[in-house]
Structure formats: C-alpha cells, structure tokens
Amino acid sequence: MPANERALIDAAALRQWEQQAAQAGLDLMARAGAAIAHWLRQHYPPPRQLLFAAGSGNNGGDALIAARLLLSDYAVSVWQPQPPATIAAQAAEQQYLAAGGRLDSTLSALPPAELLIDGLFGAGLNRPLDAGWQACVAALDALLCPRVALDVPSGLDAWSGCVQGAALPVDHTLALLCHKPGLFTADGRDYSGRVELLDLDCPPALVPAAQGELLAANLAPLRRRHNSNKGSFGSVSIIGGCAGMGGAALLAGRAALALGTGKVRIHSLDARLSLDPLWPELMIAPLGNTSSLAANEVVAIGPGLGQSPQAHRILASVLAHPGALLLDADALNLLAGDSALQQQLRQRPRPAVITPHPAEAARLLGCSTAAVQQDRLAAVRRLAADLGVIAVLKGAGSLLCGPDGYYRLCAAGNAALASAGQGDILSGSIAALLAQGQDETTAAGNAVWLHASAGDRYLADAGGPIGLRASSTLPLMQQLLNQQLASSDHDHPHRKPPF
Numbered sequence: 001m002p003a004n005e006r007a008l009i010d011a012a013a014l015r016q017w018e019q020q021a022a023q024a025g026l027d028l029m030a031r032a033g034a035a036i037a038h039w040l041r042q043h044y045p046p047p048r049q050l051l052f053a054a055g056s057g058n059n060g061g062d063a064l065i066a067a068r069l070l071l072s073d074y075a076v077s078v079w080q081p082q083p084p085a086t087i088a089a090q091a092a093e094q095q096y097l098a099a100g101g102r103l104d105s106t107l108s109a110l111p112p113a114e115l116l117i118d119g120l121f122g123a124g125l126n127r128p129l130d131a132g133w134q135a136c137v138a139a140l141d142a143l144l145c146p147r148v149a150l151d152v153p154s155g156l157d158a159w160s161g162c163v164q165g166a167a168l169p170v171d172h173t174l175a176l177l178c179h180k181p182g183l184f185t186a187d188g189r190d191y192s193g194r195v196e197l198l199d200l201d202c203p204p205a206l207v208p209a210a211q212g213e214l215l216a217a218n219l220a221p222l223r224r225r226h227n228s229n230k231g232s233f234g235s236v237s238i239i240g241g242c243a244g245m246g247g248a249a250l251l252a253g254r255a256a257l258a259l260g261t262g263k264v265r266i267h268s269l270d271a272r273l274s275l276d277p278l279w280p281e282l283m284i285a286p287l288g289n290t291s292s293l294a295a296n297e298v299v300a301i302g303p304g305l306g307q308s309p310q311a312h313r314i315l316a317s318v319l320a321h322p323g324a325l326l327l328d329a330d331a332l333n334l335l336a337g338d339s340a341l342q343q344q345l346r347q348r349p350r351p352a353v354i355t356p357h358p359a360e361a362a363r364l365l366g367c368s369t370a371a372v373q374q375d376r377l378a379a380v381r382r383l384a385a386d387l388g389v390i391a392v393l394k395g396a397g398s399l400l401c402g403p404d405g406y407y408r409l410c411a412a413g414n415a416a417l418a419s420a421g422q423g424d425i426l427s428g429s430i431a432a433l434l435a436q437g438q439d440e441t442t443a444a445g446n447a448v449w450l451h452a453s454a455g456d457r458y459l460a461d462a463g464g465p466i467g468l469r470a471s472s473t474l475p476l477m478q479q480l481l482n483q484q485l486a487s488s489d490h491d492h493p494h495r496k497p498p499f
Helices: 011-023 028-043 058-069 087-098 131-141 188-192 246-258 309-318 330-336 339-346 358-365 369-374 376-387 422-435 440-462 470-491
Strands: 049-054 075-079 115-119 147-150 172-176 194-198 212-214 235-240 263-268 283-285 298-301 325-327 390-393 399-401 407-409
Touching: 011 028, 028 058, 028 087, 028 115, 028 147, 028 172, 028 194, 049 058, 058 075, 058 087, 058 115, 058 147, 235 246, 235 422, 246 263, 246 422, 246 470, 298 309, 298 422, 309 330, 309 339, 325 330, 325 422, 330 339, 330 358, 339 376, 358 369, 358 376, 369 376, 376 390, 376 399, 376 407, 390 440, 399 440, 422 440, 422 470, 440 470
Parallel strands: 049 075, 049 115, 115 147, 147 172, 172 194, 212 407, 235 263, 235 298, 263 283, 298 325
Antiparallel strands: 390 399, 399 407
16 A cells, blocks of 8 residues: 555644645545545446435535436435535535435435445544434444445544444445544444545645554565574563463563564563473573663563562663663553653653553553543553653554654454453564564564454454464464565565665
C-alpha cells in the first residue's frame, strides 16, 4: 500500500481539508457519490435490488447521489428516516427525485434488499445514538443481506473506534478521502469488515499532512550477507523470571533468538532457573550487578519480573543503561507507582520502548482501563509524551507513538493473539530487531506487524482464532520474516547487502 494510502488524518484536519476543497471548487459529495456507484457496479454488478439507508447529513447526501447514478440499471430503494439537514444533502435529494427516484421513511414498506448501503451516519458522528436511532440500526441489522458502509459503519466513532450506543456491522466499508483510525482499532475491526479507500482523486496540493499512518513493515534492512557471524546480530539481555514466572522470561528470550539475535542472555531473579532444555542456546544466569551489561547490549526488563524490592532496585539501576531499553509487564507496574522512576525514564538520552496492555497503560496514566479503551489514540499519545518514550499500546488495533505525537496503527492481527505469553513474545521480538540495528520506532513497528500477521496466518490456517499458544507463534513469525526478506531479495536481485 503506497504511503499516501496509509495516511491517517484527524477530525480537525479533515474538516479543514473539506473546506479548502470546497473553496477550490471541488464538489466532494458528487465525487464521493460517483466513486461509490462505480465501486458498487464493480463488486455487485446489476441486476440487483439495492437498499440505500440515507441519513440527514452529508453521508446521506453521498448515498443519494450514488443511488441516483444507479437508477438506470438497478432496482433502487432509499430509506430516509429523517429529511436532509444540510444544503448539500438537500440538493442531492432534489437531484435524486428529479431523476425518478423514490424515498420512503418506513423500512418495512420496501422490497427485500439484496445489498444494503449504509449512509445513515458518517465520520461526523460525535454523540451516542438515542433510542430512536438505535432502533433504526437494529432494524437494518436484522436484514439478511450483504452490507456496505459509506465512510464509517453507522454508530461507530470514526476516530476512537468505539460504538456509540449501537453500531451496524458491515461486510465492506468504503473510506472516503482518507482512512479513519476508528475503522481499525477498539471495536472498529468487529464492525468495519473489509476497508477500502476511495480517495476521490483529490489534488495532492489540497491533501493535509498526516497525523499518523497505517503500519507497514520495513524489514528489508534485516537482510544478511554471507560474510557474517553471531556478533553481527547483536546481544539481548532479558531481565525477569522471578519465582513462579520464569516462563515469561523464557518466552521473551526464545523470541529474541527466533527473530535473529546473535546472543541472548536471561538474567533470572529465580536462581533455580539455570537452563531451558528446549532452547539450550539461551544463556541463563542471575544478573549480579547491572554494570555487567554492555553499553551496546539491548535490555528488555519486565517479563516475569515481579514487584519485589529487588525488582524495584534492578529497574532503577537498569534505567541508567545507555543502550536500547524495553520495559514491559511488571517493569511498567513498578514505574506506575514511582514518580522518581518515571523521571529517570524521561531523562534517558535514548528513548525507551514501553509495551503496555490497556490495564498497564491505565496504571501509568492514573485512569481506568475503560478510559484508555474509550480513546486509545489519546492514551498512547499521552504515554509517549509524558514519559518521553516510544509507546506501543497493545490490543485490537495496536498503536505505536513517539513523543512527537505521530502514530502508527496496526491493522493486522486478531483474537488468536489474546492468550497468555503473547506480550512476552512481542517484547523479545522488539529486542531482537533493536539488537540488529533498527531504531526504536522501526523495531517496534516491525515486531508488532510480524506478531499481528502471525496471528492472521494462524487464523487462515486453523480456520478460527482459538488455540494459538504464545510459543507456537514464533515459528509463524520466523516464517513471515524470512519470506519477507526473500521477497525483498527477489525484488532487488542485484542490490548490495545493507552494510
């Protein structure tokens, strides 16, 4: 997907974009209606009984223009619960009626639909639906036909991905002008179906700067030359694994090895953990003094760390590590309860990577998990800015953000990854890519993408999301990484190694 097709624009920038387009003489509603009609002809060719649900705003106007353009070769019905409230939508209604179209305010009076086109609410929805509109959504949801949403499924917040009282799940969403982050995070993936962008051929000069983007992998720099050795691919130290939680440190260490680190050490807080018999390549020993960590070593602290006084002392010492640093799990819980540790983190010359799930993010932000989930983008931006870190907020539509506020949203992944130990796998994977020379943002983004895509591959192979163990995710990630690198070699067969 080209970079401009991955761009994410916030609500204020989108409104300004639309205003500037109007001032330049562009009729965006006409372009949207034409693009929608063209897409429908391509994907659901006539003859077919179409039902357009047209709301009172400009989303309803888009629906009315598309309906008018399809009158000649489809059987078209338009359900309009309320009359149009904007000048542009009123004009679209008059054009539709002048072309011989009919409007109905009673859904049950219309013939059975073979395809529903949802144009009730678009990206401008900023309030919960009242009982009347929730009943309208429920009535549409009862229809037994495929569904296509225009810009955003009705009832879904385009920016947060949260359901506003009720929302209509669809098979396809046609994003107009630009992608909306809410289609891919929080509840968005459960409602949006397959998302396709209709950019409306807007002149590039009018396109505003993006505030974020859909995450794309950048794995080609990990290609290897023959003349290399284990020292070429860095070292990782995993610090954690207290009594009863050794598995977390082992999973993170295995991930660091599996994703290409030359040497991996696990510094366990449980002296009984001295060998991983399944992965004997891992070197396991107590930490001793953090001064033994090499400056160029990547340190990942947190998996199975616990919250003991010893764990607290180790974290305080490790925050002074000059090299790449990742904090996860109990390292984040300790951080949340100690403002001095947070200040140490902010003062690092090299930003650390943190990988909280929503509950850990809530502890760091001093709010509820529900509040984090209500606006995941605001949460990850605040984490990154307040702590001076590269923050990865895990969950449906994982978000990656740095202190500058620019974010990346992962559209891959599924509920197969909702199982114990997956966070440890991700932490070890990020550490592996850091050890191989990628910067914090690139390493975190690539690892998030590989992890999420492994979940998608499991879903495709297994036929469903149930049963993926964290340790079983690693072979899928290895395969994806190597396939991506092989594809890169094929695309550039004569390119020199990246050294």
